[in-house]
Amino acid sequence: MENVVSITNVKKEYTLGKTKVHALNGVNLEVMQKDFMCIIGPSGSGKTTLLNLIGCLDAPTSGEVNLFGKYNVSTLNDKQATLLRRDHIGFIFQTFNLIPVLNVYENIEFPLIIQGVDKADRKKRVMELIADVGLQEFIKHKPDELSGGQRQRIAVARALVTNPKLVLADEPTANLDKENGRIIMEIMKKLNExxxxxxxxxxxxxxxxxxxxxxxxxxxxxxxSDKRI
Ligand SMILES: Nc1ncnc2c1ncn2[C@@H]1O[C@H](COP(=O)(O)OP(=O)(O)OP(=O)(O)O)[C@@H](O)[C@H]1O
Ligand SMILES: [Mg+2]
Structure with a gap:
Protein backbone atom coordinates (compact mmCIF):
# COMPACT_ATOMS: atom_id res chain seq x y z
CA MET A 1 0.00 0.00 0.00
CA GLU A 2 1.14 3.46 -0.91
CA ASN A 3 1.77 6.03 1.79
CA VAL A 4 -0.56 9.01 1.28
CA VAL A 5 0.31 11.21 4.26
CA SER A 6 3.43 11.12 6.38
CA ILE A 7 3.57 13.41 9.40
CA THR A 8 6.82 13.61 11.34
CA ASN A 9 7.12 15.39 14.67
CA VAL A 10 4.75 18.16 13.62
CA LYS A 11 4.20 21.13 15.88
CA LYS A 12 1.86 24.02 15.22
CA GLU A 13 1.85 27.16 17.32
CA TYR A 14 -0.55 30.04 16.96
CA THR A 15 0.32 33.40 18.43
CA LEU A 16 -2.59 35.16 20.07
CA GLY A 17 -1.39 38.57 21.24
CA LYS A 18 1.47 37.76 23.59
CA THR A 19 0.49 34.17 24.27
CA LYS A 20 1.38 31.14 22.21
CA VAL A 21 -1.15 28.38 21.69
CA HIS A 22 0.38 24.96 21.09
CA ALA A 23 -2.28 23.46 18.82
CA LEU A 24 -0.12 20.46 17.82
CA ASN A 25 2.69 19.22 20.04
CA GLY A 26 4.73 16.67 18.10
CA VAL A 27 2.38 14.57 15.98
CA ASN A 28 3.61 11.49 14.12
CA LEU A 29 1.18 9.78 11.77
CA GLU A 30 1.30 7.67 8.62
CA VAL A 31 -1.86 7.46 6.53
CA MET A 32 -1.96 4.69 3.96
CA GLN A 33 -3.86 4.50 0.69
CA LYS A 34 -7.44 3.32 1.27
CA ASP A 35 -7.43 4.23 4.95
CA PHE A 36 -10.83 5.26 6.28
CA MET A 37 -9.58 7.17 9.25
CA CYS A 38 -11.46 8.98 11.94
CA ILE A 39 -9.83 11.68 14.11
CA ILE A 40 -11.48 12.26 17.44
CA GLY A 41 -10.61 14.13 20.61
CA PRO A 42 -12.00 16.92 22.78
CA SER A 43 -12.70 20.39 21.47
CA GLY A 44 -9.37 22.20 21.06
CA SER A 45 -7.33 18.99 20.80
CA GLY A 46 -6.07 19.93 17.32
CA LYS A 47 -8.31 18.03 14.87
CA THR A 48 -9.03 20.95 12.55
CA THR A 49 -5.43 22.16 12.79
CA LEU A 50 -4.19 18.74 11.70
CA LEU A 51 -6.66 18.51 8.80
CA ASN A 52 -5.66 22.01 7.66
CA LEU A 53 -1.99 21.03 7.59
CA ILE A 54 -2.72 17.85 5.64
CA GLY A 55 -4.86 19.90 3.23
CA CYS A 56 -2.03 22.41 2.59
CA LEU A 57 -4.22 25.19 3.97
CA ASP A 58 -1.52 25.97 6.51
CA ALA A 59 2.11 25.01 7.18
CA PRO A 60 3.53 23.47 10.38
CA THR A 61 5.68 25.55 12.75
CA SER A 62 8.17 22.66 12.79
CA GLY A 63 8.30 19.05 11.66
CA GLU A 64 7.30 17.72 8.28
CA VAL A 65 4.02 17.00 6.49
CA ASN A 66 4.67 14.96 3.38
CA LEU A 67 1.94 14.12 0.87
CA PHE A 68 1.87 11.26 -1.63
CA GLY A 69 5.50 10.44 -0.86
CA LYS A 70 6.76 13.49 -2.72
CA TYR A 71 5.39 16.85 -1.58
CA ASN A 72 6.74 18.53 1.55
CA VAL A 73 3.96 20.95 2.51
CA SER A 74 6.37 23.48 4.11
CA THR A 75 8.35 23.98 0.93
CA LEU A 76 5.40 24.51 -1.44
CA ASN A 77 4.70 28.03 -2.64
CA ASP A 78 1.09 29.25 -2.89
CA LYS A 79 0.70 28.23 -6.49
CA GLN A 80 2.06 24.73 -5.91
CA ALA A 81 -0.20 24.28 -2.86
CA THR A 82 -3.22 25.43 -4.87
CA LEU A 83 -2.48 22.96 -7.66
CA LEU A 84 -1.89 20.11 -5.23
CA ARG A 85 -5.25 20.80 -3.57
CA ARG A 86 -7.01 21.20 -6.90
CA ASP A 87 -5.76 17.99 -8.42
CA HIS A 88 -5.33 15.57 -5.52
CA ILE A 89 -7.34 16.56 -2.46
CA GLY A 90 -11.10 16.79 -1.91
CA PHE A 91 -12.57 18.81 0.96
CA ILE A 92 -15.89 18.31 2.72
CA PHE A 93 -16.77 21.01 5.24
CA GLN A 94 -19.09 21.05 8.19
CA THR A 95 -21.06 23.92 6.66
CA PHE A 96 -21.14 22.43 3.12
CA ASN A 97 -19.66 25.60 1.45
CA LEU A 98 -21.68 25.32 -1.75
CA ILE A 99 -22.10 28.12 -4.26
CA PRO A 100 -25.68 29.36 -3.73
CA VAL A 101 -26.31 30.66 -7.26
CA LEU A 102 -25.27 27.38 -8.89
CA ASN A 103 -27.57 24.36 -9.11
CA VAL A 104 -26.64 20.83 -8.06
CA TYR A 105 -25.10 19.95 -11.42
CA GLU A 106 -23.12 23.20 -11.63
CA ASN A 107 -21.81 22.98 -8.07
CA ILE A 108 -20.44 19.50 -8.72
CA GLU A 109 -19.09 20.52 -12.13
CA PHE A 110 -17.24 23.57 -10.81
CA PRO A 111 -13.90 21.91 -9.81
CA LEU A 112 -13.69 20.31 -13.26
CA ILE A 113 -14.11 23.69 -14.97
CA ILE A 114 -11.23 25.01 -12.86
CA GLN A 115 -9.17 22.01 -13.95
CA GLY A 116 -9.95 22.77 -17.60
CA VAL A 117 -11.73 19.48 -18.31
CA ASP A 118 -13.76 19.61 -21.54
CA LYS A 119 -17.56 19.72 -21.48
CA ALA A 120 -18.34 16.16 -22.57
CA ASP A 121 -15.94 14.66 -20.03
CA ARG A 122 -17.32 16.95 -17.34
CA LYS A 123 -20.86 15.82 -18.04
CA LYS A 124 -19.94 12.13 -17.86
CA ARG A 125 -18.12 12.54 -14.58
CA VAL A 126 -20.73 14.83 -12.96
CA MET A 127 -23.56 12.44 -13.86
CA GLU A 128 -21.65 9.50 -12.36
CA LEU A 129 -21.19 11.35 -9.08
CA ILE A 130 -24.81 12.56 -9.03
CA ALA A 131 -25.87 8.92 -9.31
CA ASP A 132 -23.37 7.87 -6.60
CA VAL A 133 -24.90 10.28 -4.11
CA GLY A 134 -28.50 9.71 -5.26
CA LEU A 135 -29.36 13.24 -6.40
CA GLN A 136 -30.61 12.44 -9.93
CA GLU A 137 -34.00 14.03 -9.27
CA PHE A 138 -32.50 17.29 -8.04
CA ILE A 139 -30.03 18.21 -10.78
CA LYS A 140 -31.52 21.65 -11.42
CA HIS A 141 -32.18 22.55 -7.79
CA LYS A 142 -30.20 25.26 -6.02
CA PRO A 143 -28.73 24.43 -2.60
CA ASP A 144 -31.31 26.51 -0.70
CA GLU A 145 -34.08 24.38 -2.20
CA LEU A 146 -32.61 21.25 -0.62
CA SER A 147 -32.29 19.71 2.83
CA GLY A 148 -29.07 19.71 4.84
CA GLY A 149 -28.46 16.07 4.02
CA GLN A 150 -28.95 16.68 0.31
CA ARG A 151 -26.62 19.67 0.44
CA GLN A 152 -23.93 17.63 2.10
CA ARG A 153 -24.38 14.99 -0.62
CA ILE A 154 -23.64 17.70 -3.21
CA ALA A 155 -20.51 18.59 -1.22
CA VAL A 156 -19.41 14.94 -1.17
CA ALA A 157 -19.92 14.65 -4.93
CA ARG A 158 -18.03 17.92 -5.51
CA ALA A 159 -15.14 16.71 -3.34
CA LEU A 160 -14.90 13.48 -5.34
CA VAL A 161 -15.61 14.60 -8.90
CA THR A 162 -11.94 15.28 -9.67
CA ASN A 163 -10.96 11.77 -8.56
CA PRO A 164 -8.80 12.97 -5.67
CA LYS A 165 -6.47 10.50 -3.98
CA LEU A 166 -7.35 11.94 -0.60
CA VAL A 167 -10.53 13.39 0.89
CA LEU A 168 -10.49 15.47 4.08
CA ALA A 169 -13.72 16.03 5.97
CA ASP A 170 -13.90 18.16 9.10
CA GLU A 171 -16.98 17.08 11.06
CA PRO A 172 -18.94 16.31 7.88
CA THR A 173 -22.08 15.25 9.74
CA ALA A 174 -22.09 17.93 12.45
CA ASN A 175 -24.99 19.84 10.91
CA LEU A 176 -27.02 16.80 9.91
CA ASP A 177 -29.67 14.77 11.69
CA LYS A 178 -29.03 11.12 12.52
CA GLU A 179 -30.46 9.66 9.31
CA ASN A 180 -28.70 12.10 6.97
CA GLY A 181 -25.45 11.63 8.88
CA ARG A 182 -25.76 7.90 8.33
CA ILE A 183 -26.40 8.36 4.61
CA ILE A 184 -23.33 10.59 4.20
CA MET A 185 -21.14 8.03 6.00
CA GLU A 186 -22.52 5.22 3.82
CA ILE A 187 -21.66 7.16 0.66
CA MET A 188 -18.15 7.92 1.88
CA LYS A 189 -17.59 4.29 2.87
CA LYS A 190 -18.80 3.02 -0.48
CA LEU A 191 -16.49 5.38 -2.38
CA ASN A 192 -13.61 4.30 -0.15
CA GLU A 193 -14.28 0.61 -0.66
CA SER A 225 -3.97 6.39 20.55
CA ASP A 226 -4.17 5.01 17.02
CA LYS A 227 -6.16 1.84 16.49
CA ARG A 228 -7.23 -0.16 13.47
CA ILE A 229 -10.32 -2.32 13.66
N1 LIG B 1 -6.24 30.60 13.89
C1 LIG B 1 -5.99 30.33 15.18
N2 LIG B 1 -5.42 31.26 15.99
C2 LIG B 1 -5.15 31.01 17.27
N3 LIG B 1 -5.43 29.83 17.89
C3 LIG B 1 -6.00 28.88 17.15
C4 LIG B 1 -6.33 29.08 15.77
N4 LIG B 1 -6.89 27.93 15.29
C5 LIG B 1 -6.92 27.09 16.33
N5 LIG B 1 -6.39 27.64 17.45
C6 LIG B 1 -6.22 27.00 18.76
O1 LIG B 1 -5.55 25.77 18.55
C7 LIG B 1 -6.10 24.73 19.36
C8 LIG B 1 -6.60 23.59 18.49
O2 LIG B 1 -7.72 24.04 17.74
P1 LIG B 1 -8.48 23.13 16.69
O3 LIG B 1 -9.43 24.01 15.99
O4 LIG B 1 -7.50 22.40 15.86
O5 LIG B 1 -9.25 22.11 17.64
P2 LIG B 1 -10.35 21.02 17.29
O6 LIG B 1 -9.88 19.72 17.85
O7 LIG B 1 -10.66 21.07 15.84
O8 LIG B 1 -11.60 21.53 18.14
P3 LIG B 1 -13.18 21.40 17.83
O9 LIG B 1 -13.56 20.00 18.21
O10 LIG B 1 -13.78 22.41 18.75
O11 LIG B 1 -13.41 21.72 16.39
C9 LIG B 1 -7.18 25.39 20.21
O12 LIG B 1 -6.64 25.74 21.45
C10 LIG B 1 -7.54 26.62 19.39
O13 LIG B 1 -8.03 27.63 20.23
MG1 LIG C 1 -12.40 21.51 14.75
Missing part, protein backbone atom coordinates in the same frame (compact mmCIF):
# COMPACT_ATOMS: atom_id res chain seq x y z
CA UNK A 194 -15.11 0.70 -4.37
CA UNK A 195 -12.72 3.38 -5.59
CA UNK A 196 -9.94 3.16 -3.02
CA UNK A 197 -10.20 6.84 -2.06
CA UNK A 198 -8.40 7.61 1.21
CA UNK A 199 -10.63 9.41 3.72
CA UNK A 200 -9.61 11.32 6.84
CA UNK A 201 -12.51 12.75 8.80
CA UNK A 202 -13.00 14.27 12.22
CA UNK A 203 -16.09 13.94 14.36
CA UNK A 204 -17.65 14.34 17.80
CA UNK A 205 -20.41 11.91 16.91
CA UNK A 206 -20.24 8.43 18.43
CA UNK A 207 -22.10 6.87 15.48
CA UNK A 208 -19.68 8.39 12.98
CA UNK A 209 -16.67 7.20 15.03
CA UNK A 210 -17.91 3.66 14.78
CA UNK A 211 -17.69 3.85 10.98
CA UNK A 212 -13.95 4.50 11.01
CA UNK A 213 -11.75 1.53 10.25
CA UNK A 214 -8.97 3.36 11.98
CA UNK A 215 -9.40 5.78 14.87
CA UNK A 216 -6.82 8.32 15.94
CA UNK A 217 -7.45 10.03 19.27
CA UNK A 218 -5.89 13.48 19.73
CA UNK A 219 -5.36 14.94 23.15
CA UNK A 220 -3.68 18.32 23.77
CA UNK A 221 -2.20 18.31 20.30
CA UNK A 222 -0.72 14.82 20.54
CA UNK A 223 -1.75 11.39 19.30
CA UNK A 224 -3.05 9.60 22.36
Missing amino acids: EHGVTFIFSTHDQRVMEEGRRTVVLSDGMVE
Whole structure:
Protein backbone atom coordinates (compact mmCIF):
# COMPACT_ATOMS: atom_id res chain seq x y z
CA MET A 1 0.00 0.00 0.00
CA GLU A 2 1.14 3.46 -0.91
CA ASN A 3 1.77 6.03 1.79
CA VAL A 4 -0.56 9.01 1.28
CA VAL A 5 0.31 11.21 4.26
CA SER A 6 3.43 11.12 6.38
CA ILE A 7 3.57 13.41 9.40
CA THR A 8 6.82 13.61 11.34
CA ASN A 9 7.12 15.39 14.67
CA VAL A 10 4.75 18.16 13.62
CA LYS A 11 4.20 21.13 15.88
CA LYS A 12 1.86 24.02 15.22
CA GLU A 13 1.85 27.16 17.32
CA TYR A 14 -0.55 30.04 16.96
CA THR A 15 0.32 33.40 18.43
CA LEU A 16 -2.59 35.16 20.07
CA GLY A 17 -1.39 38.57 21.24
CA LYS A 18 1.47 37.76 23.59
CA THR A 19 0.49 34.17 24.27
CA LYS A 20 1.38 31.14 22.21
CA VAL A 21 -1.15 28.38 21.69
CA HIS A 22 0.38 24.96 21.09
CA ALA A 23 -2.28 23.46 18.82
CA LEU A 24 -0.12 20.46 17.82
CA ASN A 25 2.69 19.22 20.04
CA GLY A 26 4.73 16.67 18.10
CA VAL A 27 2.38 14.57 15.98
CA ASN A 28 3.61 11.49 14.12
CA LEU A 29 1.18 9.78 11.77
CA GLU A 30 1.30 7.67 8.62
CA VAL A 31 -1.86 7.46 6.53
CA MET A 32 -1.96 4.69 3.96
CA GLN A 33 -3.86 4.50 0.69
CA LYS A 34 -7.44 3.32 1.27
CA ASP A 35 -7.43 4.23 4.95
CA PHE A 36 -10.83 5.26 6.28
CA MET A 37 -9.58 7.17 9.25
CA CYS A 38 -11.46 8.98 11.94
CA ILE A 39 -9.83 11.68 14.11
CA ILE A 40 -11.48 12.26 17.44
CA GLY A 41 -10.61 14.13 20.61
CA PRO A 42 -12.00 16.92 22.78
CA SER A 43 -12.70 20.39 21.47
CA GLY A 44 -9.37 22.20 21.06
CA SER A 45 -7.33 18.99 20.80
CA GLY A 46 -6.07 19.93 17.32
CA LYS A 47 -8.31 18.03 14.87
CA THR A 48 -9.03 20.95 12.55
CA THR A 49 -5.43 22.16 12.79
CA LEU A 50 -4.19 18.74 11.70
CA LEU A 51 -6.66 18.51 8.80
CA ASN A 52 -5.66 22.01 7.66
CA LEU A 53 -1.99 21.03 7.59
CA ILE A 54 -2.72 17.85 5.64
CA GLY A 55 -4.86 19.90 3.23
CA CYS A 56 -2.03 22.41 2.59
CA LEU A 57 -4.22 25.19 3.97
CA ASP A 58 -1.52 25.97 6.51
CA ALA A 59 2.11 25.01 7.18
CA PRO A 60 3.53 23.47 10.38
CA THR A 61 5.68 25.55 12.75
CA SER A 62 8.17 22.66 12.79
CA GLY A 63 8.30 19.05 11.66
CA GLU A 64 7.30 17.72 8.28
CA VAL A 65 4.02 17.00 6.49
CA ASN A 66 4.67 14.96 3.38
CA LEU A 67 1.94 14.12 0.87
CA PHE A 68 1.87 11.26 -1.63
CA GLY A 69 5.50 10.44 -0.86
CA LYS A 70 6.76 13.49 -2.72
CA TYR A 71 5.39 16.85 -1.58
CA ASN A 72 6.74 18.53 1.55
CA VAL A 73 3.96 20.95 2.51
CA SER A 74 6.37 23.48 4.11
CA THR A 75 8.35 23.98 0.93
CA LEU A 76 5.40 24.51 -1.44
CA ASN A 77 4.70 28.03 -2.64
CA ASP A 78 1.09 29.25 -2.89
CA LYS A 79 0.70 28.23 -6.49
CA GLN A 80 2.06 24.73 -5.91
CA ALA A 81 -0.20 24.28 -2.86
CA THR A 82 -3.22 25.43 -4.87
CA LEU A 83 -2.48 22.96 -7.66
CA LEU A 84 -1.89 20.11 -5.23
CA ARG A 85 -5.25 20.80 -3.57
CA ARG A 86 -7.01 21.20 -6.90
CA ASP A 87 -5.76 17.99 -8.42
CA HIS A 88 -5.33 15.57 -5.52
CA ILE A 89 -7.34 16.56 -2.46
CA GLY A 90 -11.10 16.79 -1.91
CA PHE A 91 -12.57 18.81 0.96
CA ILE A 92 -15.89 18.31 2.72
CA PHE A 93 -16.77 21.01 5.24
CA GLN A 94 -19.09 21.05 8.19
CA THR A 95 -21.06 23.92 6.66
CA PHE A 96 -21.14 22.43 3.12
CA ASN A 97 -19.66 25.60 1.45
CA LEU A 98 -21.68 25.32 -1.75
CA ILE A 99 -22.10 28.12 -4.26
CA PRO A 100 -25.68 29.36 -3.73
CA VAL A 101 -26.31 30.66 -7.26
CA LEU A 102 -25.27 27.38 -8.89
CA ASN A 103 -27.57 24.36 -9.11
CA VAL A 104 -26.64 20.83 -8.06
CA TYR A 105 -25.10 19.95 -11.42
CA GLU A 106 -23.12 23.20 -11.63
CA ASN A 107 -21.81 22.98 -8.07
CA ILE A 108 -20.44 19.50 -8.72
CA GLU A 109 -19.09 20.52 -12.13
CA PHE A 110 -17.24 23.57 -10.81
CA PRO A 111 -13.90 21.91 -9.81
CA LEU A 112 -13.69 20.31 -13.26
CA ILE A 113 -14.11 23.69 -14.97
CA ILE A 114 -11.23 25.01 -12.86
CA GLN A 115 -9.17 22.01 -13.95
CA GLY A 116 -9.95 22.77 -17.60
CA VAL A 117 -11.73 19.48 -18.31
CA ASP A 118 -13.76 19.61 -21.54
CA LYS A 119 -17.56 19.72 -21.48
CA ALA A 120 -18.34 16.16 -22.57
CA ASP A 121 -15.94 14.66 -20.03
CA ARG A 122 -17.32 16.95 -17.34
CA LYS A 123 -20.86 15.82 -18.04
CA LYS A 124 -19.94 12.13 -17.86
CA ARG A 125 -18.12 12.54 -14.58
CA VAL A 126 -20.73 14.83 -12.96
CA MET A 127 -23.56 12.44 -13.86
CA GLU A 128 -21.65 9.50 -12.36
CA LEU A 129 -21.19 11.35 -9.08
CA ILE A 130 -24.81 12.56 -9.03
CA ALA A 131 -25.87 8.92 -9.31
CA ASP A 132 -23.37 7.87 -6.60
CA VAL A 133 -24.90 10.28 -4.11
CA GLY A 134 -28.50 9.71 -5.26
CA LEU A 135 -29.36 13.24 -6.40
CA GLN A 136 -30.61 12.44 -9.93
CA GLU A 137 -34.00 14.03 -9.27
CA PHE A 138 -32.50 17.29 -8.04
CA ILE A 139 -30.03 18.21 -10.78
CA LYS A 140 -31.52 21.65 -11.42
CA HIS A 141 -32.18 22.55 -7.79
CA LYS A 142 -30.20 25.26 -6.02
CA PRO A 143 -28.73 24.43 -2.60
CA ASP A 144 -31.31 26.51 -0.70
CA GLU A 145 -34.08 24.38 -2.20
CA LEU A 146 -32.61 21.25 -0.62
CA SER A 147 -32.29 19.71 2.83
CA GLY A 148 -29.07 19.71 4.84
CA GLY A 149 -28.46 16.07 4.02
CA GLN A 150 -28.95 16.68 0.31
CA ARG A 151 -26.62 19.67 0.44
CA GLN A 152 -23.93 17.63 2.10
CA ARG A 153 -24.38 14.99 -0.62
CA ILE A 154 -23.64 17.70 -3.21
CA ALA A 155 -20.51 18.59 -1.22
CA VAL A 156 -19.41 14.94 -1.17
CA ALA A 157 -19.92 14.65 -4.93
CA ARG A 158 -18.03 17.92 -5.51
CA ALA A 159 -15.14 16.71 -3.34
CA LEU A 160 -14.90 13.48 -5.34
CA VAL A 161 -15.61 14.60 -8.90
CA THR A 162 -11.94 15.28 -9.67
CA ASN A 163 -10.96 11.77 -8.56
CA PRO A 164 -8.80 12.97 -5.67
CA LYS A 165 -6.47 10.50 -3.98
CA LEU A 166 -7.35 11.94 -0.60
CA VAL A 167 -10.53 13.39 0.89
CA LEU A 168 -10.49 15.47 4.08
CA ALA A 169 -13.72 16.03 5.97
CA ASP A 170 -13.90 18.16 9.10
CA GLU A 171 -16.98 17.08 11.06
CA PRO A 172 -18.94 16.31 7.88
CA THR A 173 -22.08 15.25 9.74
CA ALA A 174 -22.09 17.93 12.45
CA ASN A 175 -24.99 19.84 10.91
CA LEU A 176 -27.02 16.80 9.91
CA ASP A 177 -29.67 14.77 11.69
CA LYS A 178 -29.03 11.12 12.52
CA GLU A 179 -30.46 9.66 9.31
CA ASN A 180 -28.70 12.10 6.97
CA GLY A 181 -25.45 11.63 8.88
CA ARG A 182 -25.76 7.90 8.33
CA ILE A 183 -26.40 8.36 4.61
CA ILE A 184 -23.33 10.59 4.20
CA MET A 185 -21.14 8.03 6.00
CA GLU A 186 -22.52 5.22 3.82
CA ILE A 187 -21.66 7.16 0.66
CA MET A 188 -18.15 7.92 1.88
CA LYS A 189 -17.59 4.29 2.87
CA LYS A 190 -18.80 3.02 -0.48
CA LEU A 191 -16.49 5.38 -2.38
CA ASN A 192 -13.61 4.30 -0.15
CA GLU A 193 -14.28 0.61 -0.66
CA GLU A 194 -15.11 0.70 -4.37
CA HIS A 195 -12.72 3.38 -5.59
CA GLY A 196 -9.94 3.16 -3.02
CA VAL A 197 -10.20 6.84 -2.06
CA THR A 198 -8.40 7.61 1.21
CA PHE A 199 -10.63 9.41 3.72
CA ILE A 200 -9.61 11.32 6.84
CA PHE A 201 -12.51 12.75 8.80
CA SER A 202 -13.00 14.27 12.22
CA THR A 203 -16.09 13.94 14.36
CA HIS A 204 -17.65 14.34 17.80
CA ASP A 205 -20.41 11.91 16.91
CA GLN A 206 -20.24 8.43 18.43
CA ARG A 207 -22.10 6.87 15.48
CA VAL A 208 -19.68 8.39 12.98
CA MET A 209 -16.67 7.20 15.03
CA GLU A 210 -17.91 3.66 14.78
CA GLU A 211 -17.69 3.85 10.98
CA GLY A 212 -13.95 4.50 11.01
CA ARG A 213 -11.75 1.53 10.25
CA ARG A 214 -8.97 3.36 11.98
CA THR A 215 -9.40 5.78 14.87
CA VAL A 216 -6.82 8.32 15.94
CA VAL A 217 -7.45 10.03 19.27
CA LEU A 218 -5.89 13.48 19.73
CA SER A 219 -5.36 14.94 23.15
CA ASP A 220 -3.68 18.32 23.77
CA GLY A 221 -2.20 18.31 20.30
CA MET A 222 -0.72 14.82 20.54
CA VAL A 223 -1.75 11.39 19.30
CA GLU A 224 -3.05 9.60 22.36
CA SER A 225 -3.97 6.39 20.55
CA ASP A 226 -4.17 5.01 17.02
CA LYS A 227 -6.16 1.84 16.49
CA ARG A 228 -7.23 -0.16 13.47
CA ILE A 229 -10.32 -2.32 13.66
N1 LIG B 1 -6.24 30.60 13.89
C1 LIG B 1 -5.99 30.33 15.18
N2 LIG B 1 -5.42 31.26 15.99
C2 LIG B 1 -5.15 31.01 17.27
N3 LIG B 1 -5.43 29.83 17.89
C3 LIG B 1 -6.00 28.88 17.15
C4 LIG B 1 -6.33 29.08 15.77
N4 LIG B 1 -6.89 27.93 15.29
C5 LIG B 1 -6.92 27.09 16.33
N5 LIG B 1 -6.39 27.64 17.45
C6 LIG B 1 -6.22 27.00 18.76
O1 LIG B 1 -5.55 25.77 18.55
C7 LIG B 1 -6.10 24.73 19.36
C8 LIG B 1 -6.60 23.59 18.49
O2 LIG B 1 -7.72 24.04 17.74
P1 LIG B 1 -8.48 23.13 16.69
O3 LIG B 1 -9.43 24.01 15.99
O4 LIG B 1 -7.50 22.40 15.86
O5 LIG B 1 -9.25 22.11 17.64
P2 LIG B 1 -10.35 21.02 17.29
O6 LIG B 1 -9.88 19.72 17.85
O7 LIG B 1 -10.66 21.07 15.84
O8 LIG B 1 -11.60 21.53 18.14
P3 LIG B 1 -13.18 21.40 17.83
O9 LIG B 1 -13.56 20.00 18.21
O10 LIG B 1 -13.78 22.41 18.75
O11 LIG B 1 -13.41 21.72 16.39
C9 LIG B 1 -7.18 25.39 20.21
O12 LIG B 1 -6.64 25.74 21.45
C10 LIG B 1 -7.54 26.62 19.39
O13 LIG B 1 -8.03 27.63 20.23
MG1 LIG C 1 -12.40 21.51 14.75
